[in-house]
Amino acid sequence: xxxxxxxxxxxxxxxxxxxxxxxxxxxxxxxxxxxxxxxxxxxxxxxxxxxxxxxxxxxxxxxxxxxxxxxxxxxxxxxxxxxxxxxxxxxxxxxxxxxx
Amino acid sequence: xxxxxxxxxxxxxxxxxxxxxxxxxxxxxxxxxxxxxxxxxxxxxxxxxxxxxxxxxxxxxxxxxxxxxxxxxxxxxxxxxxxxxxxxxxxxxxxxxxxx
Numbered sequence: 001x002x003x004x005x006x007x008x009x010x011x012x013x014x015x016x017x018x019x020x021x022x023x024x025x026x027x028x029x030x031x032x033x034x035x036x037x038x039x040x041x042x043x044x045x046x047x048x049x050x051x052x053x054x055x056x057x058x059x060x061x062x063x064x065x066x067x068x069x070x071x072x073x074x075x076x077x078x079x080x081x082x083x084x085x086x087x088x089x090x091x092x093x094x095x096x097x098x099x100x
Numbered sequence: 101x102x103x104x105x106x107x108x109x110x111x112x113x114x115x116x117x118x119x120x121x122x123x124x125x126x127x128x129x130x131x132x133x134x135x136x137x138x139x140x141x142x143x144x145x146x147x148x149x150x151x152x153x154x155x156x157x158x159x160x161x162x163x164x165x166x167x168x169x170x171x172x173x174x175x176x177x178x179x180x181x182x183x184x185x186x187x188x189x190x191x192x193x194x195x196x197x198x199x200x
Contacts, residue, residue, distance in 0.1 A: 003142055005152060023197045031199060042103055042193035045160065052105060052193060060145065093142035093152060097123045099131060 001037055002060050007089040008051040008080075015048060018083045022053070025079035029072050030055065035062025049085065060092055101137055102160050106153040107189040108180075115148060118183045122153070125179035129172050130155065135162025149185065160192055 010018050026039050035058035044050035057063045067073055110118050126139050135158035144150035157163045167173055 002145070005142070019196055026197075026199070038199045040198040041196040042105070043196045045102070045192040045194060047191060050191070051196075091147060091150070092145040094145060096119055096141040096143050096151075097126075098140040099126070099138045 001095070002057045002063070003093040003095065004053075004055040004057060004063050005091055005093060006053040006055070008053060009047075009085045010049050010051065010083040011085050012049055014083055015043070018051070018080070019043075021079050021083060022051070025076050026055075029076045029079065030067070033062070033070065033072055034066045035059055036067075053088075063092070101195070102157045102163070103193040103195065104153075104155040104157060104163050105191055105193060106155070108151040108153055109147075109185045110149050110151065110183040111185050112149055114183050115143070118151070118180070119143075121179050121183060122151070125176050126155075129176045129179065130167070133162070133170065133172055134166045135159055136167075153188075163192070 022041055026041070030036060030039065037056040037058060039056070040054040042052040042054070044052075055063070057067075122141055126141070130136060130139065137156040137158060139156070140154040142152040142154070144152075155163070157167075
């Protein structure tokens with residue numbers, strides 16, 4: 001399993017609307033994609049406009065090819081894109097170790 | 101529960117040694133701290149010197165006060181600090197939503 005980690009910074013003061021939009025987009029669009037395994041949405045304490053979105057995929061290509069080249073990607077960006085203050089920074093990770 | 105998210109960049113070519121050191125430090129030092137709830141260590145695919153360390157704490161102060169002001173913090177940094185190419189960037193998050 002692969003972790004997609006997306007650094008998101010939104011426009012100030014739009015947290016409440018974005019909280020609804022990102023969960024809607026994940027549930028209605030992303031979660032139906034091939035290889036989708038789950039998500040977590042984290043909100044910054046020190047930086048209230050900062051969100052860290054974690055999406056778990058079976059393979060790297062499930063995100064970079066199957067999702068990004070699908071119509072679902074456009075639908076997702078239509079929902080969450082207007083909130084972005086800058087393009088999200090996205091990279092992928094493998095799990096080295098965990099305790100839980 | 102609070103997520104501590106630490107962005108770590110290590111010196112090139114030291115991945116194997118750092119993989120052992122960070123797990124050792126987490127198991128032998130951090131996991132015995134007050135309010136510790138768990139950890140995950142993630143290794144970058146696109147950026148092989150990048151690690152994202154997630155530590156879950158009961159409260160923010162369990163990390164920022166109880167851990168950082170303890171001798172355990174020095175012990176932890178003695179184990180992992182020599183690998184750091186730059187000071188880690190650390191912030192804290194609350195969980196907005198998750199699917200798993």
